[in-house]
Amino acid sequence: MTIWLLQLPRLDDTFSWGIKEIEHILVDLKQSVHIIDINHAITDHFHDTPHWNTIEDYGIVGQAPIPIHQVRDVIDSMIKPIQPGDVVLSCVFTVESRSWFTMVHSMLRQLHGTDIILGAGGQGCRAPGESGFTSEWADWTLSLGLSDIMFLGETVTTMRDWVEGGYTARGKQYHQHTEFPPLGHLPHSLLQDKTTRRHDIPNYYHYDYRHQDERGVKVHFTQGCVKQCTFCDVWHTWPQFVMREPREVIEEIDHYHRSGNLSHISFPDNTINASNSKFLELLQRFDEWRHTNHRQDLTWSSQFAVKPQSQFTDEMFELIARTRGHISVGFDHVSDRVLAHMKKLYGWQDIQSFIARCSQHDVKISVAIWLVGYPTETDQDFEEYTKLEPVLAKPNTILSHNVSVTTINRNSPLESMVTIDHGQPNDWHNDTVDKQTRWQRKAILDQMIRQHNPSYMLDRSTQVRSSR
């Protein structure tokens, strides 16, 4: 009996961070496990074809006239090794990948009926804002028979229980840890296996021209967030903020370095700098380790949270630059009124200062994220985005921008401010903004930013798409 882990198509050509951890847990339990990278197969087959935009729309919208026969042929060839009696777990990392889940699991049922056990887990199993055992989508898949078991939250204990129980557990399984689980480091065997993976260590940046030759691993430092921004789902999904000791993180990096081929560390943290002092300690230890091990070539990346300018020291910017960090930053707006309502805890002056200090110290901002169509965003608030023009006109270290329309999470403070049918989540509206307004504003801001940054605008996370 083999356990198959399916990486479903997602926003870019990378592995979900959870799939490696699940593999780790299963190998630890002495299970025969293989990864099938459907994401990469779809990307490989269609990325340079006229069908690519439509296929990406399928992931985002869930319904699109994709070249269904060709797509099914690709998936069919990928799932051929799966036999009756096997177990299949799909990684549903984003809400968008649910459409792919429906297709793949329907095909698996068509092939093997109930002679295989189907399961799924991942962030996309719940709508933003759902927590605990709540998951309408999981209920739907279980009632239809598209899956037999759904893992919500963390899997470090529920996965073990399921395996040790002989795969008999069914339905929704949920766990949320309050401290980092003792996963240990990925063993050497998982880093060096050439037979079932495309790379020794997943190449997370295959289609990103900036990182084409790099090999990376994902290393956790923190999980969750200490803020409660109104539009965000992180504090719903991971209500407990947890953080490791910086020393432990460096030990893990050292382990991967000794395993060979490491050139990039990707932190999947939402708020790597939640604690200023601990983040600084991490950077200092990492810088020291780099020099000791002659690994000044290593790069790293993470999401990063802006704070009031007085909370950042020059030393922090210097260390980020010296350790070759690339940060992606959700600035989210320029209007102080909107930022205050979002509970961002900083204002436009702090954003200006941050961009300037990054430029001064050469800290690369890989993606700057802006939101439009926030429920309280008036025409006047949106017009304040013109403040960005003189900032972007000056030399800066922002490599790309992403303008997103605001979505409304269940159980968020925004839900009570709008009219929304969660079956058609993109159609929410109130007296201030509606869907048309949101998309018009996105088009306007996209255009304005593109004028200052023509090479680096990301319509999605796929670099190549935006250059067409």
Next chain:
Amino acid sequence: MIDAGTFEITILYDLSPKVMISADNQIILDEQLMGAGERTIIIPCQTTRTRLYITEKQNATVVENGRIVKDQMIRIVGARHQGLTFDERHFVDYCKPHLHHNDSIMPTNYLGYNFPSYLEFNNVNLADALINFTVS
């Protein structure tokens, strides 16, 4: 067309309808279902189209105080194939059953009229129905 596996439909019925079900040109059920209840019927492989009829109507309606309170009927409330289970709503949305009555065709899973009116649906793999709905 179902080309593999066992395809089942579940029907609810009331007031003892005499039910006939055909799978393409083959009659697979011709029976009076007594009283009210639920029945699961297996549709053979290779069937393209299934039709359900109420062939006789006797004591078809219960009237109380001038109001119809019960009617002889059958209603498709689910389907099952290769581990996938459609409840009533999913069956209606994905398999699109419809009623042929007089010269009209209307989408529904309910048959209250007697012969020659009939309920009909095209047999598709439930997996294909799900995929088609997802990508359409």
